[in-house]
Amino acid sequence: xxxxxxxxxxxxxxxxxxxxxxDPGLAHFEFRIFNEWMGGGLNRTTVYDFYGTRQRIAHETxxxxxxxxxxxxxxxxxxxxxxxxxxxxxAGCLTTSIVYHAAARGVKITAVRxxxxxxxxxxxxxGLSDEVRKGYRGIxxxxxxxxxxxxxxxxxxxxxxxxxxxxxxxxxxGTMVECVLEEDAKQNAA
Amino acid sequence: xxxxxxxxxxxxxxxxxxxxxxDPGLAHFEFRIFNEWMGGGLNRTTVYDFYGTRQRIAHETxxxxxxxxxxxxxxxxxxxxxxxxxxxxxAGCLTTSIVYHAAARGVKITAVRxxxxxxxxxxxxxGLSDEVRKGYRGIxxxxxxxxxxxxxxxxxxxxxxxxxxxxxxxxxxGTMVECVLEEDAKQNAA
Numbered sequence: 001x002x003x004x005x006x007x008x009x010x011x012x013x014x015x016x017x018x019x020x021x022x023d024p025g026l027a028h029f030e031f032r033i034f035n036e037w038m039g040g041g042l043n044r045t046t047v048y049d050f051y052g053t054r055q056r057i058a059h060e061t062x063x064x065x066x067x068x069x070x071x072x073x074x075x076x077x078x079x080x081x082x083x084x085x086x087x088x089x090x091a092g093c094l095t096t097s098i099v100y101h102a103a104a105r106g107v108k109i110t111a112v113r114x115x116x117x118x119x120x121x122x123x124x125x126x127g128l129s130d131e132v133r134k135g136y137r138g139i140x141x142x143x144x145x146x147x148x149x150x151x152x153x154x155x156x157x158x159x160x161x162x163x164x165x166x167x168x169x170x171x172x173x174g175t176m177v178e179c180v181l182e183e184d185a186k187q188n189a190a
Numbered sequence: 191x192x193x194x195x196x197x198x199x200x201x202x203x204x205x206x207x208x209x210x211x212x213d214p215g216l217a218h219f220e221f222r223i224f225n226e227w228m229g230g231g232l233n234r235t236t237v238y239d240f241y242g243t244r245q246r247i248a249h250e251t252x253x254x255x256x257x258x259x260x261x262x263x264x265x266x267x268x269x270x271x272x273x274x275x276x277x278x279x280x281a282g283c284l285t286t287s288i289v290y291h292a293a294a295r296g297v298k299i300t301a302v303r304x305x306x307x308x309x310x311x312x313x314x315x316x317g318l319s320d321e322v323r324k325g326y327r328g329i330x331x332x333x334x335x336x337x338x339x340x341x342x343x344x345x346x347x348x349x350x351x352x353x354x355x356x357x358x359x360x361x362x363x364g365t366m367v368e369c370v371l372e373e374d375a376k377q378n379a380a
Contacts, residue, residue, distance in 0.1 A: 007230030012264055017316055024319075027312035031273050035281035037302035040197030043285045045278040047270050050260070052312070057262055063270040065255070067282025070240070072247055074202055074290070080237050080253040082283035082357045083221050088235040089279055091225035092257025093272035094369065095233045097315070100264070112227035118365075122217035122242070125287070125354050126207055129214075135359030141369040154371055162369050164315050167272045169325030174364035175308075179284065179331040179352050181344055 008103035026053050041075030042068045083136065086171070087116040093167035094141065101160035109157070111146035139171070198293035216243050231265030232258045273326065276361070277306040283357035284331065291350035292337075299347070301336035329361070 003011040020027045029052035035045045045065045049058040066079030073081065080088065095112050102109050117140045124134035143161070145154045162168050193201040210217045219242035225235045235255045239248040256269030263271065270278065285302050292299050307330045314324035333351070335344045352358050 007232075008264055016264070017318065020313060020316060020318060024313060027316070027318075027322075029310045029312055030307055031271075031277060031310065032305065032307045033270075033274055033277045033281060035278070035285060035304045035306070037285050037289060037299075040289070041286050042197075043282050043302075045281055047274050047278075050274075052262055057260060059260060059270075060267055063274070065270060065275070065278050067278070067286065069286065070247060070249060072242055074198055074206070077250055080223075080249075080255060081221075082279045082286065082355075084223055084237050084240070084253070085255070085275060085279035085282060086357050086360060087221060087223045088225070088237075088255050088257070089272045089275035090367070091223060091235055092233050092275060095225060095227050096231050096257065096259065096272065099227060099230070101317075109227075112233075114225045115222065116225070117220055117222045120219045120221065120356060122219055123210060123214060124359070125356055126210060126217070127291075127354060128207065128210060128217075132217075133359055133363075134354055135356040135363070136365045139365055139367045141367060142372045142375050143369070144372045151371075151373065155374070158369070158371055162367070164317060164324055165272075166310060166315055166325040167276050168367060168369075169314070169323055170276060170361055172364050172367050173323075173325070174362050175326045175329055177280070177329040177331060177352070177358060177362050179333070179348070179358075181341075181348055182332045182334045183341065184345070185332050 005103040005106060006099045006109050008100055010103050013100070013104055028052070040069075041073065041081070042066065042078055083118060083120060087118055087139070090139070090141075090167050090171055091116050093165040094161035097163075097165040097168070098143075098145070098157055098161045101164055102157050107147065107149065107153070107157055109145060109147040111144070113144040115142050116140070195293040195296060196289045196299050198290055200293050200296075203290070203294055218242070230259075231263065231271070232256065232268055273308060273310060277308055277329070280329070280331075280357050280361055281306050283355040284333075284351035287353075287355040287358070288333075288335070288347055288351045291354055292347045297337065297339065297343070297347060299335060299337040301334070303334040305332050306330070
């Protein structure tokens with residue numbers, strides 16, 4: 001059996017699974033980012049490193065990403081806005097979950113394309129209605145998966161996305177977010 | 191009173207609020223992205239346009255963003271990974287919510303910096319434990335806000351983030367995500 005399937009080294013994937021089974025502490029990851037406001041709706045994120053497999057691991061070069069808002073939302077449109085970036089994160093995670101889990105099962109994929117739509121009522125953000133939520137009311141996802149498989153096999157491969165994707169889990173089920181001032185956090189830690 | 195506060199045109203913001211109060215349908219937005227798998231953990235998102243204020247609005251140039259995974263997660267580290275991009279979206283949305291709502295209240299901010307940490311146990315993604323969730327167990331957010339204000343005023347300004355941010359709402363409370371094959375969607379629509 002060849003090792004590289006869908007661009008994923010399945011031997012390394014099996015080794016990772018065995019290592020984590022033997023020592024679950026290896027599976028604890030902490031991801032972290034830094035953000036700086038640049039004026040109006042524009043801000044910039046930098047990602048230097050993460051923690052995982054019991055060590056700090058630096059990205060080879062730091063990643064820099066932007067958020068901005070279009071003129072209709074009162075800024076200069078110098079980057080995708082946060083709710084577009086949220087769909088981007090969800091798209092990446094579902095795709096990678098589909099591709100990696102297909103590789104683990106030996107299923108070869110030749111193409112994955114997807115489109116994401118989210119409905120948002122701006123009255124929530126503007127504080128104009130208590131009955132309208134701030135975030136997306138709903139998100140619709142459509143996947144095209146190509147490979148030598150039947151429609152039923154495609155449905156099975158697709159299902160690995162919602163089943164295993166970390167971002168899908170967070171977006172679907174929610175995660176507790178604690179949000180404090182740095183100076184209050186320091187005070188509490190003292 | 192000057193109109194531009196924190197880089198936000200507060201006159202345009204007030205006009206937006208009045209327009210939406212008079213015609214709530216203007217507040218319905220649909221954001222949409224397209225994603226294409228490029229091999230392994232690498233994939234690319236393109237954002238062309240969105241729908242809002244009853245029209246399709248194109249970004250001046252399409253935005254292109256990447257997801258990849260580091261070697262520890264079996265790919266080439268050509269971009270931030272999806273769970274890092276999720277933190278990026280959250281950071282941008284909290285920051286913009288703080289800045290815009292401060293502007294609406296006439297509160298001038300000179301700097302906003304933040305850091306985000308998320309804990310993730312990889313056993314969820316790998317399907318090794320039913321007791322471990324796939325997504326972040328928790329997210330911690332620390333904000334530095336600078337301006338001519340007291341600590342108590344900073345806390346009030348910070349609170350606009352979790353109160354009004356669309357991405358914070360989605361990440362904290364969850365949103366229904368429907369995920370189907372494009373060909374099943376076409377079948378059902380037919």
